[in-house]
Amino acid sequence: MTSTPLADPKDRSDSLPGNQAGKREQTKLANRAAILEAGRQIFAELGYESTTVRDIIRRTQLASGTFYNYFKSKEEVFHALHDDGVARFKPLLRAARESAGTDFQAFMITAFGAYFNFLLSDGQIEREMAATPEWTRVRFDTPESLALFDELKGDIIAFATEFKLDHLDPELLTAACVGIAQEIGERLLRGRIKDVDAAARFAAYFVLGGSQRAQSELQT
Amino acid sequence: MTSTPLADPKDRSDSLPGNQAGKREQTKLANRAAILEAGRQIFAELGYESTTVRDIIRRTQLASGTFYNYFKSKEEVFHALHDDGVARFKPLLRAARESAGTDFQAFMITAFGAYFNFLLSDGQIEREMAATPEWTRVRFDTPESLALFDELKGDIIAFATEFKLDHLDPELLTAACVGIAQEIGERLLRGRIKDVDAAARFAAYFVLGGSQRAQSELQT
DNA sequence: AGCGATGTTGACGCGCTGTCAACATTTCGC
């Protein structure tokens, strides 16, 4: 990086109304957005495995080489889209925590419900499964989603402390919650399970009862 | 080029009296086995995504075209290996059911324990994860594994009936068990969780308590 | 031995990948 010390390099935005950034900056944003949008569509149409970088770039006005100015591979596009989803879901989880206060049960019901509804309505990438052969799945754990898991783990630890579930490994507890959410969520997406609210309540009570039972049995 | 014939042509093993199957049949078996074994190795070394059909066939003595006489794609090889694993695990699950009799708790502990130990010792393909970047997973639901799920679902239904858990959707219950097993199993494989037996007991008690709680709360 | 059946071989055409030199546009000092 050449650190151009002469004059402020990027201060072209001199309080001009409407003129937000340099043209270069604008098209960069636009191109990136175009690639992401094209990727979203193609992944939903062809599934992750079958789509190629060419498929994505062909849906835009850009040349093939340009793709690599923005992403290293289709995987990176998928990651970006996935992280987008995580970012959209995060506030929902936080809302669940805040509205629940210290009520573990309320938290669980709201959180599972939020996740399942999110999958069905907003989970743009997750729909990719619909185009994917029944038997294949690709799943990514981006730093972004790991951060979400950690946040969830924090919540779970807080409640576990509150309810004196002190014999439970938070790692195991979080894993169980995530696994349940994943597996039921997938069946909801595939239409193998229909009733979203019932599923959320089931999952929530399952976790509650499971935690208590594990706690009492694992006293040592 | 190495004009190495596959099985040396001069091997007139027909002198052996106990030679039952035709030579054709034998080499077919041998070739298939060679491809599968090569696939097992390569998948473990490179991970599913990065390995190519060429990588697999290159590790054998066969020509590239021959691969397609046995499998349509690397995916099909992976499926076969996966089904192999399922077939090896199935008896363990059955043993768990039989040794447990009508004891739901014993069944769950044994079953989870069997699965986790299987993953760590025998789960040949699942090791593929070790070579896979931290954040990518590919998972397959072959007919074979779906059959296993169904068998498990049958067991769960039986116990649910026995214990009058009649308000629980078996689909949800099975999904929860599978999700827990998957997620904890993965953490075991990645070394994020260490104690296998503790994990099995946790999972078992979690399912027991979860089922009961969900049953009593979902009375309507 | 001889002949059809069956399996193997590797070269081929195709499409995708990632790169790069040539080109176009923007930015900035003057």
Added chain:
DNA sequence: GCGAAATGTTGACAGCGCGTCAACATCGCT
């Protein structure tokens, strides 16, 4: 404004994996 440098775009290209297929080798049977 103007010209040069910085920055971004383009599409052609070499490399490689894919799946096919005609030629070939081997087997099984009479």
